[in-house]
Amino acid sequence: MYLINAIHFQADWQTPFEKNDTRNQTFHTPRGSIETAFLHRTAKMIYLSGNGVTGVALPYGGERFAYFALLPDGEKTPREWLAEQKQSSLFDNISAMMSRDADYSVELAMPKFEAGYGDSLCDELKKMGMEIAFDPQRADFSQMNEEHARNLYISDVQHKTFIRVDEKGTEAAAATSVEIGITSMPVSEKRLILDRPFLYGIMDLQTGMPLFAGIMENPAAE
16 A cells, blocks of 8 residues: 655746856766866846855746756765754744845856656654654554554655756756555855755745755756
């Protein structure tokens, strides 16, 4: 038996990038430098700065959702920066930064990319307190079958995501599958070049909740 939760997001930028301005540029991955396509635009934008990062927020049409990209200051990696943040308020802080007005004229260059990710969430969920649900001897899902037998347990939780960022906008999707097994039991000029690993995501500006979030380390990876 499977319980599947899925989300699909597709939206155009409020102001699209010009294809004629897309050109190859160097991106510094953790394993070395590569050449990949970068989107370019110079315009008024929501410029994000503070708490050890600089970045930008790009709204989609309708203005309820926006894409964000955050570049840690200095030589710090996104993972190192995230490790220093209070997880309970991380996205609240990012959402607050994104609520600013587009007061800066920003020269932006960011990679065009497609990214996918898949993994089992079993270990993470067990650490969060769900150990019993994965244990065939202790799990109790007896209300989920007609016989009310205690012979069900969660055997796996798979999570997969996909995101594409290009000149037109963003398409993203995610699905989580829970497998149930059975046992015998002021205006200024800014410049932002996202040419090294950065944190990115899609934020619901109305609720302050992220729909997607990730770390971009290699925009050319398949």
